[in-house]
Amino acid sequence: MKSPIHFATxxxxxxxxxxxxxxxxxVKVDGSSTVFPVTEAVAEEFxxxxxxxxxxxxxxxxxxxxxKKFCRGETDATxxxxxxxxxEVALCKENGIEYIELPxxxxxxxxxxxxxxxxxxxxxxxxxxxxxEPAAQDTIKNxxxxxxxxxxxxxxxxxxxxxxxxxxxxxxxxIGEKSSRGDFTASEDDNVLVxxxxxxxDAIGFFGLAYYExxxxxxxxxxxxWKGADPVSPSVETAKNATYQxxxxxxxxxxxxxxxxxxxxxxRFMEFYLSTEHAxxxxxxxxxxxxxxxxxxxxxxxxxxxxTGTVFEGAEVGVGVEELLARTPK
Amino acid sequence: xxxxxxxxxxxxxxFQRLVAxxxxxxIMMASIGILVLMxxxxxxxxxxxxxxxxxxxxxxxxxxxxxxxxxxxxxxxxISAMVGTALVMLxxxxxxVPLAVAAGIYLEEYAPxxxxxxxxxxxxxxxxGVPSIIYGLLALGLFVYGFGLGETILTAGLVLALLILPVIxxxxxxxxxxxxxxLREAAYGLGADKWQTVSHYVLPAARPGILTGTIVGLARAIxxxxxxxxxxxxxxxxxxxxxxxxxxxxxxxxxxxxxxFTVMPIQxxxxxxxxxxxxxxxxxxxxxxxxxxxxxxxxxxxxxxYQLRKHQRS
Numbered sequence: 163m164k165s166p167i168h169f170a171t172x173x174x175x176x177x178x179x180x181x182x183x184x185x186x187x188x189v190k191v192d193g194s195s196t197v198f199p200v201t202e203a204v205a206e207e208f209x210x211x212x213x214x215x216x217x218x219x220x221x222x223x224x225x226x227x228x229x230k231k232f233c234r235g236e237t238d239a240t241x242x243x244x245x246x247x248x249x250e251v252a253l254c255k256e257n258g259i260e261y262i263e264l265p266x267x268x269x270x271x272x273x274x275x276x277x278x279x280x281x282x283x284x285x286x287x288x289x290x291x292x293x294x295e296p297a298a299q300d301t302i303k304n305x306x307x308x309x310x311x312x313x314x315x316x317x318x319x320x321x322x323x324x325x326x327x328x329x330x331x332x333x334x335x336x337i338g339e340k341s342s343r344g345d346f347t348a349s350e351d352d353n354v355l356v357x358x359x360x361x362x363x364d365a366i367g368f369f370g371l372a373y374y375e376x377x378x379x380x381x382x383x384x385x386x387x388w389k390g391a392d393p394v395s396p397s398v399e400t401a402k403n404a405t406y407q408x409x410x411x412x413x414x415x416x417x418x419x420x421x422x423x424x425x426x427x428x429x430r431f432m433e434f435y436l437s438t439e440h441a442x443x444x445x446x447x448x449x450x451x452x453x454x455x456x457x458x459x460x461x462x463x464x465x466x467x468x469x470t471g472t473v474f475e476g477a478e479v480g481v482g483v484e485e486l487l488a489r490t491p492k
Numbered sequence: 493x494x495x496x497x498x499x500x501x502x503x504x505x506x507f508q509r510l511v512a513x514x515x516x517x518x519i520m521m522a523s524i525g526i527l528v529l530m531x532x533x534x535x536x537x538x539x540x541x542x543x544x545x546x547x548x549x550x551x552x553x554x555x556x557x558x559x560x561x562x563x564x565x566x567x568x569x570x571i572s573a574m575v576g577t578a579l580v581m582l583x584x585x586x587x588x589v590p591l592a593v594a595a596g597i598y599l600e601e602y603a604p605x606x607x608x609x610x611x612x613x614x615x616x617x618x619x620x621g622v623p624s625i626i627y628g629l630l631a632l633g634l635f636v637y638g639f640g641l642g643e644t645i646l647t648a649g650l651v652l653a654l655l656i657l658p659v660i661x662x663x664x665x666x667x668x669x670x671x672x673x674x675l676r677e678a679a680y681g682l683g684a685d686k687w688q689t690v691s692h693y694v695l696p697a698a699r700p701g702i703l704t705g706t707i708v709g710l711a712r713a714i715x716x717x718x719x720x721x722x723x724x725x726x727x728x729x730x731x732x733x734x735x736x737x738x739x740x741x742x743x744x745x746x747x748x749x750x751x752x753f754t755v756m757p758i759q760x761x762x763x764x765x766x767x768x769x770x771x772x773x774x775x776x777x778x779x780x781x782x783x784x785x786x787x788x789x790x791x792x793x794x795x796x797x798y799q800l801r802k803h804q805r806s
Contacts, residue, residue: 192724199766202728203563209730219752220728222762223721231724351765353772372767448563449767 187427190237192221193228194327196370197241197413199448200267201435207444208434216427225327226250229416233259238421238428241266242414243327245474260419260470263491264436264461265483268451270371270401271332271409273384278363281305281312284385284393287408290336293319293366299343305364319346320358320367326350332368335408335479356381368409371396372449388480401451408480413450419470429465436461453483460487540783547777556777560730561759565770568763570778572729576645576753577714577785579733583649583749584656584713589706592657593695596664596702601690620658627655628722636723643724645733646749651719656709663705667698700797707793711786717757726754727762756782 191201198220205218223231225242232240233254246254246263254261273290275282289308292298305312322328324341333342349355352369359365360380374383374396385393388407400406415435421428434440438459442452453461464487471491550556559569599616603609631651635641641650671694679689695702733751737743756778763775 195762195765198727198762199563202561205728206562206730217731218728219726221721221724221726222758223724352767353765370767376767376769444563 187216187425189216189218189239189425189428189431191218191239191241192223192231192237193239193241193416194225194243194413195222196225196243196269196327197266197415198222200413200445200450201241201415203444203448204431204435204441207440208431211434212427212430216431218431224325229253232261232416232418233257235259235418235420237418238425239415239417239432242416243269243411244330245414246416246472251472261472262417262419262422262465262468262470263472264415264417264432264465265412265453265457265487266415266435267413267441267445268401268453268483269411269413270396270398270406270451271328271335271368271411272371272374272396273366273368273386273409274359274374274381275366275384276359276361276363277380277382279382282366282384284387286387286393287336287389290386291338293317294321294333294342294346295337296339296341296343299345302343315364318362318365319343320355320365321346321348322352322355322369323348323350328368328370331411331479332409335411370449371398371401371451375449398446398451402454404482410451411479412453412483412486417465419468422465422468432465433462436465457483457487460484540780543776543779543783547773547775547780550774550777551780556774557781561728565763565768565774568771568774570756570759570781572732573754573756573759573778574781574785575732576725576729577756577782579645579736579748580648580652580720580753580755581710581714581789583646584652585706585710587650588653588656588660588709591653592660592705592709593664593702595657596661596668597690597695599661600665600668601686601694616658616661620662624655624716625718625722627651628719630654631719631723642750643726643752644750645753647723648720648725648753648755651723652713652716655716655719656713659709659712660702660705663708664698664702667701667705668694670701671697696800699800703793703797707790710789714786714789715757715782717755717761720755721758725758726752727758729754756785 189205191205201218201220205220209216209218221228221237225244228237228240228242229246229250230253231237233250234257246261273285285308292308293302302308303317305315305317308317321342322332329342329348333339347355347358349358352373355367355369356373356377359367360377366384374381383396385395386406386409387393394400394406396406396409401410404410415432417428417432422432436458438455441458442455445452469491473486473489473491544551555567556569557574558571559567560572561570562568595616599609599612603612628651631647631654635647635650636643641647675693675697676689679693684692729752733748733753734745736745736748738745760775760778760782763771763778766772
């Protein structure tokens with residue numbers, strides 16, 4: 163079997179002849195696939211601006227998988243679609259990893275229905291809770307159980323997979339518990355949910371704003387009313403000015419303090435990530451909501467001051483990103 | 493006499509009926525076979541045609557093959573994924589084929605028939621059915637952290653090699669088992685010892701079967717995303733590993749083994765899950781290229797088999 167292997171080696175080697183050399187300076191980023199499009203966009207432009215001196219690599223191990231690597235000191239920064247959890251804080255502490263918690267962008271979780279659905283004009287958080295809470299399993303099966311006046315039609319639920327940060331945030335914001343009912347159509351691929359809701363008049367589902375905006379002809383977004391306030395439709399503006407609540411959420415970048423102290427190129431990368439000059443445009447381009455300008459400034463200041471720790475104590479919802487940045491971390 | 497003649501005629505008629513019935517069964521089985529084959533080919537063809545039609549605008553754009561990933565779907569390319577996949581498959585083939593063939597030969601030719609061999613036997617068959625993510629977790633613990641190999645092309649090649657070892661071992665054993673006993677007896681009769689018999693007669697005769705198993709195994713490995721993500725393959729990477737060949741002595745360079753990388757299925761998976769429809773076009777085009785790479789690999793194996801046969805004859 164010797165000759166075929168040699169032959170294969172030669173063939174593969176020939177196929178990849180001219181290749182540029184690896185760059186010396188490397189920024190290693192991993193983490194959530196929700197944050198990935200933003201980091202990819204920033205990395206692409208940052209590499210251009212650095213003229214090849216610095217290279218950025220981005221993985222998609224997921225928020226949890228990303229924190230596992232980050233807290234072992236394997237990555238310089240990690241993306242997260244939810245705040246760091248207590249056990250991850252403990253793991254980082256155990257390994258002596260200090261981190262700077264920074265907002266990367268905003269996302270508006272959008273509740274969507276089929277365009278042919280003519281009975282829903284808005285929904286309250288309580289109505290959503292009635293639909294999704296664990297007690298609803300096997301009992302809430304019809305639209306007329308949600309509100310008087312809704313038609314006698316079956317209720318069909320579509321949602322993010324239970325492993326995702328999107329699911330965690332929705333459940334926390336709407337139900338205030340750790341889990342929802344189990345009898346809904348779940349998918350890790352939001353495009354599957356788009357197809358599901360777009361092809362069923364009785365369907366209702368939720369996912370990130372970008373998936374709604376790319377499929378506006380096929381879906382209708384539901385305005386949400388929280389704590390008796392007027393219903394608010396999800397949009398870039400209402401997420402940015404924190405009026406679309408409680409489903410607006412920041413997504414995060416956690417930066418290793420040691421990397422920031424020892425590697426100037428990691429700091430340059432994060433400064434680029436948070437610059438009002440580049441970030442808002444890049445974030446918008448990939449379908450997310452940029453932070454308010456003031457939040458970018460506050461985040462820059464936090465990075466410069468190397469303020470470590472998290473401002474979250476357990477999960478919180480409905481807090482504006484500026485308010486979060488103004489807090490003193492533990 | 494007359495009675496005898498009648499009996500002969502009667503048995504002749506019975507014989508003819510039997511032949512006709514058997515022929516009917518033959519024709520029926522052949523048609524079922526052709527039907528199944530056609531359904532399978534039609535499925536593959538429709539998937540391929542659908543992907544080609546969707547991905548066409550990207551497939552005909554040379555930038556797609558030379559650009560790195562990008563946030564702009566019309567500028568995004570697959571160069572890093574293609575190179576990553578090619579290098580990982582190279583490691584996988586170099587590691588898995590010799591190991592698996594050696595294991596297959598040992599189990600078939602040398603292993604004593606006892607309980608230990610039985611256990612190994614059962615384990616090999618079971619391993620072929622273990623989900624690939626399990627191999628990824630094993631590799632993360634053993635290769636990445638245990639041996640400190642890191643999140644490199646070498647680690648990815650090794651984990652995929654582990655993944656397809658059972659497939660090639662089973663194929664090797666089947667191929668060896670199908671060699672007629674007479675061939676061995678003839679070799680022994682001429683005074684060849686066991687190893688001479690195996691290396692000069694059994695292995696060359698078993699080569700087509702082994703190569704087929706290798707193709708099946710590598711075709712499985714090239715499409716795997718889960719174990720490769722688990723060991724830390726990247727998604728965005730805008731540089732290539734150092735080339736394995738260089739113009740200065742010693743002409744080969746093994747630095748690429750320790751390079752970070754991405755592979756085609758990860759790139760495909762990432763683009764499929766994006767909200768923008770333009771990225772779905774890229775994903776389709778990536779699917780076509782992945783299929784072409786698989787076909788090229790098969791083509792290479794068939795070519796090698798052809799070359800070996802020619803050598804054998806001369």
